[in-house]
Amino acid sequence: xxxxxxxxxxxxxxxxxxxxxxxxxxxxxxxxxxxxxxxxxxxxxxxxxxxxxxxxxxxxxxxxxxxxxxxxxxxxxxxxxxxxxxxxxxxxxxxxxxxxxxxxxxxxxxxxxxxxxxxxxxxxxxxxxxxxxxxxxxxxxxxxxxxxxxxxxxxxxxxxxxxxxxxxxxxxxxxxxxxxxxxxxxxxxxxxxxxxxxxxxxxxxxxxxxxxxxxxxxxxxxxxxxxxxxxxxxxxxxxxxxxxxxxxxxxxxxxxxxxxxxxxxxxxxxxxxxxxxxxxxxxxxxxxxxxxxxxxxxxxxxxxxxxxxxxxxxxxxxxxxxxxxxxxxxxxxx
Amino acid sequence: xxxxxxxxxxxxxxxxxxxxxxxxxxxxxxxxxxxxxxxxxxxxxxxxxxxxxxxxxxxxxxxxxxxxxxxxxxxxxxxxxxxxxxxxxxxxxxxxxxxxxxxxxxxxxxxxxxxxxxxxxxxxxxxxxxxxxxxxxxxxxxxxxxxxxxxxxxxxxxxxxxxxxxxxxxxxxxxxxxxxxxxxxxxxxxxxxxxxxxxxxxxxxxxxxxxxxxxxxxxxxxxxxxxxxxxxxxxxxxxxxxxxxxxxxxxxxxxxxxxxxxxxxxxxxxxxxxxxxxxxxxxxxxxxxxxxxxxxxxxxxxxxxxxxxxxxxxxxxxxxxxxxxxxxxxxxxx
Numbered sequence: 045x046x047x048x049x050x051x052x053x054x055x056x057x058x059x060x061x062x063x064x065x066x067x068x069x070x071x072x073x074x075x076x077x078x079x080x081x082x083x084x085x086x087x088x089x090x091x092x093x094x095x096x097x098x099x100x101x102x103x104x105x106x107x108x109x110x111x112x113x114x115x116x117x118x119x120x121x122x123x124x125x126x127x128x129x130x131x132x133x134x135x136x137x138x139x140x141x142x143x144x145x146x147x148x149x150x151x152x153x154x155x156x157x158x159x160x161x162x163x164x165x166x167x168x169x170x171x172x173x174x175x176x177x178x179x180x181x182x183x184x185x186x187x188x189x190x191x192x193x194x195x196x197x198x199x200x201x202x203x204x205x206x207x208x209x210x211x212x213x214x215x216x217x218x219x220x221x222x223x224x225x226x227x228x229x230x231x232x233x234x235x236x237x238x239x240x241x242x243x244x245x246x247x248x249x250x251x252x253x254x255x256x257x258x259x260x261x262x263x264x265x266x267x268x269x270x271x272x273x274x275x276x277x278x279x280x281x282x283x284x285x286x287x288x289x290x291x292x293x294x295x296x297x298x299x300x301x302x303x304x305x306x307x308x309x310x311x312x313x314x315x316x317x318x319x320x321x322x323x324x325x326x327x328x329x330x331x332x333x334x335x336x337x338x339x340x341x342x343x344x345x346x347x348x349x350x351x352x353x354x355x356x357x358x359x360x361x362x363x364x365x366x367x368x369x370x371x372x373x374x375x376x377x378x
Numbered sequence: 379x380x381x382x383x384x385x386x387x388x389x390x391x392x393x394x395x396x397x398x399x400x401x402x403x404x405x406x407x408x409x410x411x412x413x414x415x416x417x418x419x420x421x422x423x424x425x426x427x428x429x430x431x432x433x434x435x436x437x438x439x440x441x442x443x444x445x446x447x448x449x450x451x452x453x454x455x456x457x458x459x460x461x462x463x464x465x466x467x468x469x470x471x472x473x474x475x476x477x478x479x480x481x482x483x484x485x486x487x488x489x490x491x492x493x494x495x496x497x498x499x500x501x502x503x504x505x506x507x508x509x510x511x512x513x514x515x516x517x518x519x520x521x522x523x524x525x526x527x528x529x530x531x532x533x534x535x536x537x538x539x540x541x542x543x544x545x546x547x548x549x550x551x552x553x554x555x556x557x558x559x560x561x562x563x564x565x566x567x568x569x570x571x572x573x574x575x576x577x578x579x580x581x582x583x584x585x586x587x588x589x590x591x592x593x594x595x596x597x598x599x600x601x602x603x604x605x606x607x608x609x610x611x612x613x614x615x616x617x618x619x620x621x622x623x624x625x626x627x628x629x630x631x632x633x634x635x636x637x638x639x640x641x642x643x644x645x646x647x648x649x650x651x652x653x654x655x656x657x658x659x660x661x662x663x664x665x666x667x668x669x670x671x672x673x674x675x676x677x678x679x680x681x682x683x684x685x686x687x688x689x690x691x692x693x694x695x696x697x698x699x700x701x702x703x704x705x706x707x708x709x710x711x712x
Contacts, residue, residue, distance in 0.1 A: 165535060
């Protein structure tokens, strides 16, 4: 374990990455070293998406939670790698399900190698992670990770079920977000606590922290889809709506706008016929009815809940870094 | 545990199914009971393919291997169900990868609900199985099953890599077959031995039995694609070739036929332009050059190896049933 960076230097997310760069390098090496299938195509395709600028949020949180609970070992290298493989597997399948052409500004694997390869390499990365996780011989690690994967799949199906349908209760929206995004983040946080031999109460607190942070992340991301400067992410605004996905700002708007606006929005979602003019109008309505403010506020409250989950832990650099990471979920511009 | 059926009554595969029908009923109930996602669409889609006449070969072999090793409990109900879920997950993904419209004479899930749902419900069934398997809290069961899943994914990618390419070494063909088909069958057999607390030597012998039987099954299946009465399976002959897949009879033929015939076959595979006339000619060439006989003989030798793997076990009804099941791999007509 390297020397703990000083708490006073951690002010922004960039400071967090800087402070833990060398500790995360081990995760990065594991990610590359582990891509050793005798079937070269697997390594090429997996390497394409794994080297496309992902921020390794899950391995970072796993590491921070482990350090918060006093862990001094290096199991986070392999565990962080495996969590990232699982995350990558879901991205490969998501891109097929969403017909996505771009991810992080680069062509998706399905655009380069086709849907078939993307499905099978996703299966490969997921099953490789499950194969390696069992070698830790920890029933609780197995349980936490398998639970997260199962819920992710359920969240994805629920999201697809509501595709093109704007009449989704907010509770189901939150359930989708919790399962498909927050579950693996929460599992990563809890795994950090597990390898540190933290108490059940601490494990539960860090699981909740990850859950709250993960929901905040996704709600903020869904809101940025109506507000961000598209250049930062290499994709245009309104992507969710174009794909028939109702997210929190839209659900709020549909609950407040006029019947005629509601009909227009429903029609564009169902027929996938959104024009740029429609989008400008919808974003204007969202500002008028306070839908953006509402969604940002919801995300903010999940961040506050995440920070409150850290109450029982001692102050220090890891706690400071986790708080900054939580704040970052609602302050980033993608 | 019900009374053991008498050894003398087990002559054919139908006798095996009859003898163990009531013991397999528990697997069937588990398969249905376990489809309890709050997302109803998951249950509908999974139920569609799980109720489409699959023979539950893997749960049967798991049960027979457990009984062979003296097991008297009922863990095979849930374990058999989970293995069947994993098998079903691979079928859902395979049908997307192969653009398949029919399976067992019924419309595939992707034809009824689309590729997206098939991918995600496949992910769901797989992750549900992995989630439930960890509740057994057996490291060796986790390891055996996760290993099989990982190898299956690798086999699938290797198969896709060779798609449309007739220049595949026979060793790679056998590697694909071993990974994609035999691995989960071998794991099922070994899990039967594990729940019976069988010795490591017995576990290894039954794993090998499953591996040999699984390879025989796939080689025979690939051969039936050039010989079977298509009506039995609800699909026409030559499907593998139409999909650009080279299997054992074709690889043998390509190693023996004239250069002009080889060019014709390569062209049809690469351009996916096989006519019925081409197929009739290719099947004629296979008969002329002994390719069908060669492949049937290879499958036969794997069955013999599987039966030899049972040498160390005591005679009795389970052993008799396993031998009949192994024989069935090369005597069935689909």
